[in-house]
Amino acid sequence: MKKIRLEKHIKIKLIISIILIGLLVLSFFFAKPLEDILGLSGSKRKNQTSSETVVSSSYFVSYLDVGQGNSVLIKLPDGKTVLVDGGDISYGEVVAKYLTDYGVGKIDYLIATHSDSDHIGGLNYVLDKFEVKNILRPFQISGSGTSAETFIAYEYEDINEIYEKLMLDTSGRSKVSRVTTSVYKDFIRKIYSETYFEENTEVESRVGVFYDGLKISGDNYEIEFFAPLKRETEYNLEDYCDKTTGYATVGYGVTNTNDNSAIFTLNCFGDYYLFTGDASFNDEGKGTNKAEDDFIESLTNEEIQRLSNISVYLLGHHGSKHSSSRELLSLINPRFIVVSSGHEYGHPADETLARLLEIKSLEPDYLLRTDEFGTIEFSKVDDGLKYSLEKAEADEDIKISYFELSSIITVVLIVLIFALKPARAKA
16 A cells, blocks of 8 residues: 555555646747746846837937947938948957948938047047048147148048148147058048949039037938037138038147047937047146036037927947046036947046946946947837847846746656655554
């Protein structure tokens, strides 16, 4: 009788174990909705959605993963495309592939925020592969020579005459920025020979220098530049140049390329995006202002009001401690922060991250880094701002899926079932 009771008990355990395994297999087919219900999936982030949803919406802003660099693709509500920077020269093909994957055939506006190679290097490849209608460049002169006396601006740059008028200005920050890198030289050479086809006619691309007050507008969108600031003398480049529009803008010394960065906003359906390139602030508490400081001081009350609720802020200079001051962050009150960087320079800096923690307007899932999540896309979806992640991992606090969790529980239960001894019959 004891043997019969033992065999019966084992059969019961086997039946229970088979039922548990069956339930486990069945749950595999319902894992995704169960993960969402239990809050275990990567899509538990409050504002996250799929890439297909974002890209098919009325507009999108895509922060491309280009390592330690910057590149942003924007599709405007009227279908026009804007490319901001192109990463380092080694990322040219990567950016071109992104554009192809997004279905871009022609770039309507190309914005090179400043001359640093991690921003414009990849654009040289893009200019070879895509037609560009409008190009906005910084007021930074390309040439060779180590001083004002020996510096020679390259002839193909259509800005030489204005440079000769300004090169003798030695009043500190107003010195014209001179760039001698081969990457910038190639970029300048390419943009002045760039053409595109319109109604089967080849047309020269339009080249302009961006400046405070420049606007690009359309139905339900506007791009507005706030820096670099115009010089007080307001040299209109069209008075001196045949191929370049805009104004000669305030410089910050002949070798300071970062503070010549474009600072501009994109407004789509009331969602505001802020871009500041590599602009910095005076973090030493003495000396002269830098680009961020001058930008803030130049704003009117009406502009302050418009900039007081930024939806997405691309963290200045990849998160460097010399950018994104407390004054700027308290002014713009961003909801989301995007960091475009690799791992080479330790960005974003601890000091910058500490300043972000003081912002009360941030969403719980506010910090989005290309080095962690790859390309990051934003758009308005169902009347709310949503984003998608190329590497849509689960939140850092939760690294387990529903199926993994249920598998562990099932194994533990089966072990416990077989570990239990049958109860002894009373005498």
